[in-house]
Amino acid sequence: MNESIRSAVIHAEALGKTYAEGKLRTPVFDGLELNVQPGETVAIVGASGAGKSTLLHLLGGLDTPTSGEVYVAGKKMSSLSDAARGQLRNTSLGFVYQFHHLLPEFTALENVMMPVMLGGTGAADAAARAKALLESVGLGHRLEHKPGELSGGERQRAAVARALVNQPACVLGDEPTGNLDEKTAATVFDLMLELNRAQKTSLVLVTHDRRLARRLDRVLELHEGKLRELAPDAV
Numbered sequence: 698m699n700e701s702i703r704s705a706v707i708h709a710e711a712l713g714k715t716y717a718e719g720k721l722r723t724p725v726f727d728g729l730e731l732n733v734q735p736g737e738t739v740a741i742v743g744a745s746g747a748g749k750s751t752l753l754h755l756l757g758g759l760d761t762p763t764s765g766e767v768y769v770a771g772k773k774m775s776s777l778s779d780a781a782r783g784q785l786r787n788t789s790l791g792f793v794y795q796f797h798h799l800l801p802e803f804t805a806l807e808n809v810m811m812p813v814m815l816g817g818t819g820a821a822d823a824a825a826r827a828k829a830l831l832e833s834v835g836l837g838h839r840l841e842h843k844p845g846e847l848s849g850g851e852r853q854r855a856a857v858a859r860a861l862v863n864q865p866a867c868v869l870g871d872e873p874t875g876n877l878d879e880k881t882a883a884t885v886f887d888l889m890l891e892l893n894r895a896q897k898t899s900l901v902l903v904t905h906d907r908r909l910a911r912r913l914d915r916v917l918e919l920h921e922g923k924l925r926e927l928a929p930d931a932v
């Protein structure tokens with residue numbers, strides 16, 4: 698394994714994805730390369746339908762590439778069993794989506810506890826970690842509230858807390874502020890950057906908002922199946 702793979706939080710090599718339906722083949726992209734270093738923040742932009750969410754799912758091991766490899770924390774995803782891949786996702790990656798995906802029947806505290814308990818931690822320790830993180834995102838007064846009792850911004854802050862509760866090496870965000878009004882979106886984005894600095898967690902965010910994208914270390918555009926880095930004045 699070369700040093701670029703070993704040191705990277707996420708490394709994608711010659712990555713390709715083609716969808717097949719009967720005899721129809723629809724290529725999304727092919728030969729993509731990406732290297733995300735510890736603590737780095739990366740925005741992925743591009744037109745609707747360019748394959749940004751597909752790329753994020755491949756990086757997170759939620760989908761299987763047609764060609765190429767994805768390494769997470771130096772481990773080749775394709776060589777892992779389903780159980781090992783799931784464990785790696787739970788410990789090394791966090792996910793935040795446009796819609797919060799909190800479980801409606803559980804409280805904010807219980808939702809954030811779940812990734813910790815899935816890793817084998819006892820309920821008391823999981824609750825302590827979840828409570829501390831919820832307090833850090835301004836939801837200490839909402840621990841016992843269910844998602845339906847929270848505002849949109851509060852639900853998304855709880856989702857950010859859930860993504861970070863296991864102190865993952867990288868958080869993958871798919872339009873994490875896309876369902877929020879401009880002011881609330883800016884607040885949640887500020888929070889994610891603040892936690893990125895505090896926990897030294899890498900961020901890879903798909904976003905349509907180029908104003909937010911410009912605040913990250915690098916901006917990559919997915920266009921016609923190719924991934925290219927944009928100069929700051931081109932974002």
